[in-house]
Amino acid sequence: MTxxxxxxxxxxxxxxxxxxxxxxxxxVARNLNHIRREPAQLVAELIVPIIMVLLFxxxxxxxxxxxxxxxxxxxxxxxxxxxxxxxSVASTSQIVAGDVQRGVMDxxxxxxxxxxxxxxxxxxxxxxxxxxGLVCMAACGVVVGWRVHTGFMHGLAGFALLLxxxxxxxxxxxxxxxxxxxxxxxxxxxxxxxxxxxLANTFVPTGGMPAWLRLISNWNPxxxxxxxxxxxxxxxxxxxxxxxxxxEHPVLSTLIWxxxxxxxFVPLSVRKYATSR
Amino acid sequence: MSVNxxxxxxxxxxxxxxxxxxxxxxxxxxxxxxxxxxxxxxxATGTICGVLGPNGAGKTTAVRIxxxxxxxxxxxxxxxxxxxxRNATDVRYRIxxxxxxxxxxxxxxxxxxxxxFGRLYHLTRPDAAARADELLERFVLTDxxxxxxxxxxxxxxxxxxxxxSLVIAPPVLFxxxxxxxxxxxxxxxxxxxxxxxxxDGTTVLLTTQYLDEADQLADHIAxxxxxxxxxxxxxxxxxxxxxxxxxDVVLRFEHDLPIAAEALGRVxxxxxxxxxxxxxxxxxxxxxxxxxTRAVRELDAVGAEIEDxxxxxxxxxxxxxxxxxxxxxxxx
Numbered sequence: 001m002t003x004x005x006x007x008x009x010x011x012x013x014x015x016x017x018x019x020x021x022x023x024x025x026x027x028v029a030r031n032l033n034h035i036r037r038e039p040a041q042l043v044a045e046l047i048v049p050i051i052m053v054l055l056f057x058x059x060x061x062x063x064x065x066x067x068x069x070x071x072x073x074x075x076x077x078x079x080x081x082x083x084x085x086x087x088s089v090a091s092t093s094q095i096v097a098g099d100v101q102r103g104v105m106d107x108x109x110x111x112x113x114x115x116x117x118x119x120x121x122x123x124x125x126x127x128x129x130x131x132x133g134l135v136c137m138a139a140c141g142v143v144v145g146w147r148v149h150t151g152f153m154h155g156l157a158g159f160a161l162l163l164x165x166x167x168x169x170x171x172x173x174x175x176x177x178x179x180x181x182x183x184x185x186x187x188x189x190x191x192x193x194x195x196x197x198x199l200a201n202t203f204v205p206t207g208g209m210p211a212w213l214r215l216i217s218n219w220n221p222x223x224x225x226x227x228x229x230x231x232x233x234x235x236x237x238x239x240x241x242x243x244x245x246x247x248e249h250p251v252l253s254t255l256i257w258x259x260x261x262x263x264x265f266v267p268l269s270v271r272k273y274a275t276s277r
Numbered sequence: 278m279s280v281n282x283x284x285x286x287x288x289x290x291x292x293x294x295x296x297x298x299x300x301x302x303x304x305x306x307x308x309x310x311x312x313x314x315x316x317x318x319x320x321a322t323g324t325i326c327g328v329l330g331p332n333g334a335g336k337t338t339a340v341r342i343x344x345x346x347x348x349x350x351x352x353x354x355x356x357x358x359x360x361x362x363r364n365a366t367d368v369r370y371r372i373x374x375x376x377x378x379x380x381x382x383x384x385x386x387x388x389x390x391x392x393x394f395g396r397l398y399h400l401t402r403p404d405a406a407a408r409a410d411e412l413l414e415r416f417v418l419t420d421x422x423x424x425x426x427x428x429x430x431x432x433x434x435x436x437x438x439x440x441x442s443l444v445i446a447p448p449v450l451f452x453x454x455x456x457x458x459x460x461x462x463x464x465x466x467x468x469x470x471x472x473x474x475x476x477d478g479t480t481v482l483l484t485t486q487y488l489d490e491a492d493q494l495a496d497h498i499a500x501x502x503x504x505x506x507x508x509x510x511x512x513x514x515x516x517x518x519x520x521x522x523x524x525d526v527v528l529r530f531e532h533d534l535p536i537a538a539e540a541l542g543r544v545x546x547x548x549x550x551x552x553x554x555x556x557x558x559x560x561x562x563x564x565x566x567x568x569x570t571r572a573v574r575e576l577d578a579v580g581a582e583i584e585d586x587x588x589x590x591x592x593x594x595x596x597x598x599x600x601x602x603x604x605x606x607x608x609x
Contacts, residue, residue, distance in 0.1 A: 009366065019399070026396045033393075034384045037425055103380030107441065110344045110379060112369040113397050275348070 009112065020114030027121025031095070032128070045091075045129065049137035052080055057144050060203055067205050070236025077137075077146040078158075078229035079202035082222050084133055085166035086197040088126045089173040090190025096122055096177025097186035105178075105273075115274045119174045119266075126170040130163060149234030158232035161254055165225050168258040171265040178272040197222050201247075205237055218244035221257035228254045294358040297322040297449045297480035298343060302352035305338055312338040314504035315352065320497065322448075325471070325481040327495030329488065329593070331601075335504040336484035337377065340453045343482070344374045357449050373442030376453030376484070380438065381426055387413060387437050388422040394444045412440040416470070432463030439470060450474060452483040456490060468494060488593035498593075502601045516591045518599070523589050524572055526558045529582040534558065537581035544572045556584070 010019040035042050053076075061072035099105040099118075108118055138146075138159075148155035173190075180186050199216060200206070200223040206214045217223055227250035230238040238250075246253035298320035305313040313335045320326040330336050341347040343356055345365040353360065359367040381390045388409055395405025413422045416436040421429060426437065435455065442450060452471065456464040471494055475481050485491050491498045492512050500508040500515070508515055524545065528537055531553065538549045538558050545568060549560035562568045569588050576583055 009370065022399065023397060026393060029396075030382065030385065030389075030393050033389055037384060037386070099382075102383065103377070104382050106341075106346055107374065107379035107381070107394075108397070109346055110369060110372065110374045111394070111397055112366050 016114070020117050020120070023113045023117030024121040024124060027118055028124045028128070031122070031125040035129075042129070042132070046133060046136045049080065049084055049133055050140045052083070053077070053137060053140045053144060056080065056203065064204055066236050067207060068236060071145060073141070073144050074146050074235045075230070075237040076203065077141040078226050078233060078235055079200075080137060080141075081134060081162050081229060082165075082200075082225045083197045083202055084137060085130065085162050085225065086169055086193050086222060087190075088130055088166050088170040089176065089193050090187070091129070092122055092126050092170040092173030093177035093180070093186040093190055094183055096174050097180050098177075098183040100178060100181040101183050109273070116270045119171070119178075119269045119273055122174055122177075123167060123170045126173075127163060127167055130166045130170075134159060134162060146235070147233075150232065154232045154234070157251075158229045161228055161232070161251065162225065165221065165254055165258045165261075168261040168265070171262060171269055175265050175269045175272060178269060196220070201226050201237070215244070218247050221254065221261075223247060224250050224253040224257055293322070295322060296320060297357055298326070298482055299355045300339065300343070300352070301354070303339070303342060303349045303354055304351040305335075305342060305347065305349050311504050313342075313349070316501070316504070316506055318499050318506055318509070320480060320482055322480050323475070323478050324496040325475045325483065325494050327491030327498045328482065328484040328501055329486070329491045329498055329597075330484070330501035331486060334501045336501060337453055338504075339501070340374075340376075340451050340482070340484060344372055344451050345369055370445075371448050373445075373447040373450045374453070375435075375438045375442035375451070376455045377457065379442070379453075381434070381441050383426040383434075386423050386425055387418050387429070387433075390426065390437065390441060391444065394441050398445050400444075408444060412443060416440045417466075430463075432459055432466065435459060435463065435467060436470075439467065443474075447479070449480045449482070452481065454484055454486065457486070464490075488597065492593050500597065500600055507600050508596070512593065513590075515593065515596045518596060521561060521563045523559050523561050523591070524568060525585075525587050525589055526572065526576065526583060527585040528556045528558070529584045531556060533581040536579045537576055540575045540579045540581065541572055544568060544575050562588075 010016040053073075057073040057076055061076065064072055066072060066075045096105075096118075099108075105118070148158070176189060177186055180189065199213075200220040201217060202222060206217045206223065209217060224246045227238060227247050230236070231250055296319045298318070300316050300318040303313050303316045304311070316335070316339060318326075318328075318339075328336050328339065338347065342349050342354055343361060345361050345368050348362055355361060356368045357371040359371070361368050381387075382393070385393065391409035391412055392405045395408050396402070398405075400408060410419075410422075413419045416439065418433060418437060418440070421433060426434060429437065439452075439455065442452075455471070456467050459467065468490075471481060471483065481494075483490075483494065496511065498510065498512055498515055499506045508518060510518070524541065526537065526541060528534060534551055534553060534556070538551050541549045541558055541560050545560045545562045547561050547563075549558045551558050569586065573583065573586060576586075
C-alpha cells in the first residue's frame with residue numbers, strides 16, 4: 001500500500017487564498033448536490049416568484065395608480081426582483097443554522113478548512129440559486145408585459161446590481177444563521193424580512209406615505225435597489241426630482257449599501273464561525 | 278482498491294510525542310456556569326482513554342476544547358504535540374472527531390459525504406473517491422452508499438460519522454459518546470471498530486456515560502464530575518480505590534440465610550450483607566488468600582446448601598457511587 005499524499009499546509013498568503021477558494025468551491029458543490037438530491041425544493045423556490053408576479057401584478061395592479069402613468073406590472077417587477085433578493089437572508093440563514101444545529105458546522109470547524117470557506121461558499125451558492133430565481137421571474141415578467149426599455153447593457157447592469165446586493169444580504173443571512181444556531185428560529189426570523197422589503201417603494205410609490213414613513217422607506221436599501229432597477233430597466237416610477245438623497249442617485253447608493261453591508265457582515269461572519277460557542 | 282493514508286500529514290515535521298493528549302489546568306465557564314474547573318489529564322500515545330462522567334460533567338466541553346472548537350479560559354492543552362489554541366490548524370490536521378459533537382450532512386448520500394470531507398482535506402478527486410469507497414466498505418455501508426443519510430438507521434449513521442472522522446486516518450481520534458442511543462448490536466460494531474483503530478496505533482479519547490463501555494475499551498479511565506477529574510487510572514486501579522473484592526453467596530433455601538451469614542462472617546472477618554429476596558449474602562474481603570475455598574468449607578460445615586458462590590471485583594458503578602456520592606445515571 002502506498003501512502004496517500006496529503007497536500008502540504010498552505011504557508012504563503014497566495015497558497016492560503018487558493019486553499020480557501022477550493023474549500024469554498026467544495027461547500028458550493030455540496031449545496032448543489034443537495035439540490036440534485038432533492039430537486040423538488042428548488043422547484044418550490046422557483047414557483048414562488050411566479051405566484052408573486054401573478055398575485056401582486058393583478059391584485060394590486062388593479063388598484064394602484066403609478067405617478068406619471070404607466071403599467072403597474074412594469075412598475076412592480078423591479079420591486080419583486082428586489083424582494084426575492086432580500087429573501088436570500090432567510091434561505092441562507094436557515095441552511096447555516098441547520099448546519100450549526102445538527103453539528104455539521106462543528107465537523108467543518110474541526111477540520112483544517114479555511115475559516116472563511118463555509119461562509120463564502122454559502123453566500124456563493126446563494127448567487128447561483130438567486131440567478132436561477134431571477135431568470136425565472138424575469139421570464140414570467142415578460143409574459144405579463146414587463147420589458148427592459150433601455151437596451152441590453154442597462155438590463156444586464158440592473159441584474160448585476162440585484163445580484164450584488166443579494167450577495168451582500170446573504171452574508172447577513174450567514175451571520176444570522178451562525179448566531180441563532182437553530183433552524184426553526186432562523187426560519188421565523190427570516191419572515192421578518194418580508195415587512196422590511198415592503199417598507200419601501202417596492203409595491204407602492206412612497207409619495208403617498210406619511211412623512212416619517214416616507215423617510216424610512218426612502219432610506220431603506222431596498223428602495224435604492226428598486227429605484228435603481230426602475231431607472232436601469234426604464235420602467236415607470238423611477239424617482240424624479242426632489243425625493244431623498246439615496247433615491248436621487250439610486251445606483252450609487254445601492255452600491256454603497258452593498259459595500260457597507262459586506263464590510264460589516266463578512267468580518268462578523270468569519271469571526272463568528274471561527275469562535276462560535 | 279486500497280489507499281493507505283499517511284498518519285503524519287503536512288507542514289510541520291511529524292512529531293512523535295509520548296502523550297498524544299495533554300490537558301493542564303483547563304478551565305472553561307459559560308456565563309456563571311463553570312463547565313471545567315481545572316482539568317488535568319494526559320493520554321499516552323497509542324492508548325485508549327475513557328473519560329467517564331454523567332451528563333453535564335464537562336466531558337463534551339473538554340472534547341470541544343481539544344478539537345479546537347472552543348477556546349479554554351485558562352490552562353494549556355495540546356494534541357499530538359501542538360497547542361490547541363496557538364497551533365489550532367496543526368491540531369486540525371491530526372485529529373478526527375465523531376459522536377455527538379460532530380455530524381454528517383443528512384441531505385447527502387453516504388458516499389457524497391465522505392468524498393466531500395476528503396475534498397475538504399484537499400485530497401485529489403480520485404483519492405477522495407477511493408478513500409470514500411474504502412471507508413464505506415470497512416464500515417459495511419457499501420450497499421447504502423448511494424442513499425441519502427436521512428434514510429439511515431441510527432447505527433448506520435454512527436458508522437458513517439465514524440468513517441467521516443477517519444478520512445485522513447488521524448493519529449488522534451476524539452469520540453464524544455460514540456454509542457449513546459445505539460442498540461447493543463450496533464454498539465458492539467462501533468466498539469470493534471474502535472479497538473481495531475487502537476490496534477493500528479491511533480490514540481483514542483472517548484467520552485462515555487456507560488461504565489461498561491469505559492471498562493471494555495479504555496486502557497486508562499478518567500472519572501470526571503462537575504468539571505473536575507475526580508479519579509484516574511486503569512479500570513483495575515479505580516476498582517481497588519474503593520476497597521477489595523466481595524464474596525457473593527447465593528443459597529438454595531431461605532432458612533439457611535442466618536446460619537450462612539454467620540459462617541461467612543467468621544471467614545471474612547467482616548459483616549455480611551443479606552439480600553433475602555435474592556437468597557444472597559455478600560461480604561467484603563481484604564487480601565486474596567483462599568477466602569473462596571474456606572467459605573465453601575465453612576458453609577458446608579454448617580449445612581447451608583450453596584446455589585452459587587463467587588468472588589467479585591467491584592464494578593465501575595460501585596466506583597462512581599463511592600467517588601461522587603451519586604450513581605452515573607443521575608446528573609450531579
